[in-house]
Amino acid sequence: MKFLAKLGITAALAFGPAAASAQEEPIKFGLLQDFTAVYTFVSGEYNQGQQDYLTLVNEEGGIDGRMFEAIVRDTGNEPQRGIEAYNRAREEGAILFDFLSTPVSRAVVDRAMQDEVVLITPLHGRGDAAAGQTFPYVFPVMATYWSQAAILADYINQNQGGLEGKKIALVHIDSPFGREPTPILEDLAEQEGFEFRAFGYASPGNEQSAVWSEVRRYRPDAVFIWGAGGGQSVSVREAIRNGISAENIYSVVWLAETDAQNVGAEAMTGVKRYEAVATGTDTPIVSRIMDTVIEPGLGAGDRANVGSSYYNIGVATMAVAVEAARLALENGDGPLDGTALKEGFESIENFDAEGLMPPITITPEDHQGGGYGRVAQWNGEEWEPVSDWTTAYQDVVQSEIDAGAAEYSGGN
Amino acid sequence: MFYRLSGIHHTGYESARRLWPVPADRWQVGAVLVLALAAPFLVSNLYLGSYILPWLIWSAAALSLSLLMGLAGQLHFGYAAVMAIGAYTSIHLSQAGVPFALSLLGAGVVSALIGTVFGAAALRVKGLYLVMATLAMQYLVDWVIVNVPAISGGAQATLRTPTVTFLGLPVETLTQRYYLALAWAVLLTLFFMNVKRTSFGRALIAIRDKDFAAAVIGVDPFRYKLMAFLTSSFVGGVTGAILAFCYYRAVTPEQFSFNVSIQLVAMVLVGGLGSAIGGFLGAGFVLLLPIILTNVIADLGSSGWIDISRNLMSHLPLIFYGAMIIGFLLFEPLGLAKIYDNIRKYFLVWPFRHSRS
Numbered sequence: 001m002k003f004l005a006k007l008g009i010t011a012a013l014a015f016g017p018a019a020a021s022a023q024e025e026p027i028k029f030g031l032l033q034d035f036t037a038v039y040t041f042v043s044g045e046y047n048q049g050q051q052d053y054l055t056l057v058n059e060e061g062g063i064d065g066r067m068f069e070a071i072v073r074d075t076g077n078e079p080q081r082g083i084e085a086y087n088r089a090r091e092e093g094a095i096l097f098d099f100l101s102t103p104v105s106r107a108v109v110d111r112a113m114q115d116e117v118v119l120i121t122p123l124h125g126r127g128d129a130a131a132g133q134t135f136p137y138v139f140p141v142m143a144t145y146w147s148q149a150a151i152l153a154d155y156i157n158q159n160q161g162g163l164e165g166k167k168i169a170l171v172h173i174d175s176p177f178g179r180e181p182t183p184i185l186e187d188l189a190e191q192e193g194f195e196f197r198a199f200g201y202a203s204p205g206n207e208q209s210a211v212w213s214e215v216r217r218y219r220p221d222a223v224f225i226w227g228a229g230g231g232q233s234v235s236v237r238e239a240i241r242n243g244i245s246a247e248n249i250y251s252v253v254w255l256a257e258t259d260a261q262n263v264g265a266e267a268m269t270g271v272k273r274y275e276a277v278a279t280g281t282d283t284p285i286v287s288r289i290m291d292t293v294i295e296p297g298l299g300a301g302d303r304a305n306v307g308s309s310y311y312n313i314g315v316a317t318m319a320v321a322v323e324a325a326r327l328a329l330e331n332g333d334g335p336l337d338g339t340a341l342k343e344g345f346e347s348i349e350n351f352d353a354e355g356l357m358p359p360i361t362i363t364p365e366d367h368q369g370g371g372y373g374r375v376a377q378w379n380g381e382e383w384e385p386v387s388d389w390t391t392a393y394q395d396v397v398q399s400e401i402d403a404g405a406a407e408y409s410g411g412n
Numbered sequence: 413m414f415y416r417l418s419g420i421h422h423t424g425y426e427s428a429r430r431l432w433p434v435p436a437d438r439w440q441v442g443a444v445l446v447l448a449l450a451a452p453f454l455v456s457n458l459y460l461g462s463y464i465l466p467w468l469i470w471s472a473a474a475l476s477l478s479l480l481m482g483l484a485g486q487l488h489f490g491y492a493a494v495m496a497i498g499a500y501t502s503i504h505l506s507q508a509g510v511p512f513a514l515s516l517l518g519a520g521v522v523s524a525l526i527g528t529v530f531g532a533a534a535l536r537v538k539g540l541y542l543v544m545a546t547l548a549m550q551y552l553v554d555w556v557i558v559n560v561p562a563i564s565g566g567a568q569a570t571l572r573t574p575t576v577t578f579l580g581l582p583v584e585t586l587t588q589r590y591y592l593a594l595a596w597a598v599l600l601t602l603f604f605m606n607v608k609r610t611s612f613g614r615a616l617i618a619i620r621d622k623d624f625a626a627a628v629i630g631v632d633p634f635r636y637k638l639m640a641f642l643t644s645s646f647v648g649g650v651t652g653a654i655l656a657f658c659y660y661r662a663v664t665p666e667q668f669s670f671n672v673s674i675q676l677v678a679m680v681l682v683g684g685l686g687s688a689i690g691g692f693l694g695a696g697f698v699l700l701l702p703i704i705l706t707n708v709i710a711d712l713g714s715s716g717w718i719d720i721s722r723n724l725m726s727h728l729p730l731i732f733y734g735a736m737i738i739g740f741l742l743f744e745p746l747g748l749a750k751i752y753d754n755i756r757k758y759f760l761v762w763p764f765r766h767s768r769s
Contacts, residue, residue: 035726044723051722074706074726079660079667084462084703091458103666106570110662126568175558176569176665301722404568 026069027325027336029054029318030089030097034077034104041229042254042310043100044301047072049314050098051300053285053322055293063326066336075099079107090115095338096321100124102177113137117338118324118345122317123253123276127180128404130368132346135405137338139345139367141320141360142313145252146397147371148274149181149224152250153188154392155272155375156222163192169215171208171235172226174200181226181252187396205231212238221248228254233262236271246270250375256309260378268378272386275376277316277357279383281307284354285315309383312356319353320345320360358389371397414759431605448594452587461586463700467692468590468597469655470699474679475604475691476648481677482686483613484640485620486534489543490550491648491676496668497553498523498649499656500563503571503663512576512583516653523649524642526553531641535634538623550670557665564665571663573656589658596654600647605688607643616640675699682737684749693748701736705729 031050033043054068062068071089075082082104086097096118099105105125112119113136120139121129127144129135143151157163170185172178182198189196199215201208205227215223223244225235232255239249240263251273260268281287286307294303305311328336328344345362348369352359360369372391376383415436422428432438447454451464477491488494498519505515533545557564565571576583583592607613615636618626623633656663675698683694706729712718713725720728744751 035723036730047722072722073710074729076702078671079664080462080466080699081703081706083466085706087458087462088707091456103664106568106664107660107662107667110572126570128568176564408568408572 024065024067025093026067027063028069028071028089028092028094029321030071030073030086030094032071032073032075032082032085032089032097032104033100035074037077038229039077039101041258042256045305045308045310046100046314046317048299048301048305049311050318052289052293052298052306052311053315053318055298055300056285056289057322059292059298063322064329066325066329068322068325075101075104077101077103079103083107083111086111090117095336095341096120098122098317109135109138115338116342118341120317120321123313124177126404126408128401128408130366130371130401131405132364132367133405134409135367136364137342139362141317141362141367141369142276142357143274143371143373143391144368144397144401145177145180145226146184146400147368147391147394148252148373149184150188150371150393150397151373151390152224152272152274152375153185153192154390155250155387157192159387160222163188163194166194166221167219168194168196168222168224169218169220170196170198170224170226171211171215171239172198172200172224173203173205173228173231175203177228178226181224183400184393184396185224187400188393191396201227201231203231204229205234208234208238212242215239215244216242220244222250223248224250224252225255226252228252233259236263236268240267247272250274253313253373257382265378265380269380270377272375272377273383275309275374275383275385277309277312277353278355278385279307279309279312279376283312283356285319285356286312289315316353316357319356320348320351323348323351323353368401370394414762415756417760429609431602445598452590457586460590463703465586465590465593466659467696467699468593469651469659470676470679470695471692472593472597472600472651472654473648473676474683474695475600475688476644476651477676478680478683478686478691479604479607479647480640480644481680482684482690483607483620484616484637484644486531486637486640487539487543487677488546488644489673489677490530490546490548490553492668492670492672493550493553494523494527494645494648495652495655495672496557496665497526498652499663499668500557500571501649502653503573503656504563506574506576512578512657515576516650519653520646520650523652524646527645527648528638528641531638531645534637534641547670550673554665554669557668565663569664573661573663576657583657593654593658596650600651601688601691603647604691608686612636612639678737682740682747684747687747687749689752690747690749693752697736697740697748702729702733705732 031047033047035043051070054070058067071092071094073085075085082099086108098120102124105121108119116137118137118139120141122140122142127146129138130140130144153163170181178200185196197218199211201211223239225232227235236249240246246268247270249271253274253276255273281290290306293299294306324341324344327347328340331347332340334340346364348362350359350361358372360372362369370391371394372389374385374389375387377386415434432441452460473495477488480486480488501522502515502519505518506512530546530549534542537545578592583589615631618631619633619636627633660667679694679698682697684690709725709728
């Protein structure tokens with residue numbers, strides 16, 4: 001099979017357009033991510049999950065016999081390289097793109113909408129892209145950072161004796177991404193009657209001791225840490241050193257098994273994070289990947305990564321994309337192009353990837369899929385869910401999305 | 413044979429001081445210009461929009477920086493910040509309804525003012541210490557852009573360029589944007605080459621070589637250092653605006669981060685300090701080579717010629733790229749421009765072996 005695939009690709013390269021115009025052309029996804037610069041802590045595992053899931057679909061016969069092909073390139077997190085890779089992949093016929101890089105996604109949003117191809121921005125990119133009417137071809141697919149902050153706040157409200165009178169500190173990387181939850185938390189502070197203050201540390205966050213002694217003086221009841229990569233384990237370590245108990249630390253989605261090893265698996269026990277998909281290999285899809293893809297040696301990378309947080313997020317993104325392609329092929333009679341795929345996405349209803357992720361429903365208005373997720377706690381060995389799949393304060397999130405979308409329509 | 417010199421006699425200063433005294437050079441420049449003008453009809457949109465267009469704009473940026481680093485000898489490690497000021501100024505001016513041509517000028521003026529304020533550090537410090545002062549500019553400008561939503565464009569920190577017309581000509585399609593960028597690159601190249609022939613340029617070179625020796629012969633370092641920062645920041649600001657309007661069309665702070673400053677310095681050094689063709693070659697090397705290497709290696713990988721892990725495959729281009737930088741600089745420390753010059757001199761006297769200089 002692998003030999004045949006190689007032969008096929010070689011033939012495609014040799015004969016170019018002749019081979020490409022064949023009837024059963026594969027559906028191409030451009031997974032143009034940053035493997036060498038900033039997001040390396042996640043894109044390796046994430047992309048491996050994406051590729052393995054596409055391999056699984058192909059091994060199981062594809063969708064109506066249509067196969068999937070991933071175009072994978074490194075962009076080095078540089079917008080100009082991302083634009084080149086995007087243009088090239090588009091010429092090769094890709095109809096869906098995932099950059100997993102905020103700078104590159106932002107540079108491509110306008111182009112993708114003009115070219116009418118689908119851009120998925122799971123867990124990165126513009127939060128207001130959830131507004132489907134303003135961003136018809138952009139799909140965050142998973143809960144935006146706004147929804148994540150809302151879910152974490154809601155968890156405290158439900159399980160930690162309410163939000164009223166509490167002091168909540170947001171310790172974030174000083175970048176647009178780090179600031180993103182601020183407006184939501186400010187609105188919630190007013191609505192629920194808690195005190196909120198944001199503390200920023202300079203990028204990339206290897207050194208945060210100054211800001212944490214300020215946080216200690218503030219004496220917060222709960223701390224939200226909002227960073228990515230190496231800065232996250234530094235945040236957890238500094239928080240514990242400054243007398244904040246691990247139970248009161250809440251993290252954005254970017255906190256994984258590796259960070260726990262860096263902090264010390266024992267010391268981090270009790271830290272909570274927002275979780276977009278289930279981890280581990282117990283869910284049906286991941287165990288099928290284990291049997292069909294990993295065991296025969298078709299995996300895209302190190303098998304130790306299979307089932308890790310970021311790997312499973314990658315699997316979930318492709319599960320949604322393939323589901324959208326399936327719906328598009330089922331509903332439409334024309335060729336499967338960007339517009340058809342977009343309509344496929346918008347007809348996704350209650351799709352939970354066989355229990356891997358919360359059930360999402362994407363509509364032409366809501367491209368976020370409801371903003372679901374759950375809270376998980378590190379128990380010393382693994383992430384253990386401590387809440388059900390839920391969504392919270394979507395009215396507050398929606399008003400923020402509307403404001404952002406209106407600003408975009410107005411020229412920004 | 414290739415560069416016929418026989419029969420070329422300079423009988424006046426006018427002809428001896430021409431930019432390209434040898435007809436063969438003029439033919440080459442003309443041919444390149446014709447190719448550049450015809451590019452939209454010769455190459456596909458992929459190569460026009462993702463290779464040639466950014467190459468031209470980054471070459472203009474490298475030339476702007478080379479004016480400061482190559483001619484005046486003042487190191488600048490915060491040049492992306494200068495371009496950022498230009499880009500943001502032009503967008504805000506255009507959004508406020510100022511005609512595009514004027515907002516380009518405004519971008520240059522604001523960049524020149526802020527760039528000169530930081531350049532004033534050059535009056536007191538030199539070399540590595542000046543690098544620190546300009547680095548401070550990079551971080552201060554970054555910080556201000558990120559922390560002032562009125563500049564960066566709200567919560568998402570993205571500003572889209574409005575639709576504009578340049579002196580009545582629309583700047584919308586790829587071809588139109590390409591021609592605007594080409595015009596700016598050509599104008600800047602001519603300016604750069606002509607500066608070297610003026611008293612201003614010679615004063616800058618005197619200061620580069622030894623500033624107090626320049627002072628002894630009557631070149632005021634105070635005035636000329638500031639003028640070098642002023643000129644370079646002005647053209648850098650306009651280039652930033654061209655980059656925003658012709659290429660990115662949506663500006664975010666990350667597009668002008670510290671890495672970009674380092675890349676610009678690398679373009680100038682790899683290309684050759686103070687050389688016009690060096691600006692183009694250096695920008696091509698630093699900007700396009702990683703992209704080309706990535707694609708070549710990915711194609712080799714997907715066609716089964718090399719069987720390596722995904723991770724190594726992404727890092728191989730970087731390994732080759734680094735090796736090539738070291739290789740070229742070992743082979744010719746004066747940069748790609750000097751390699752071009754060596755080749756040209758070889759053909760100047762071909763089939764004989766030695767040229768005079």
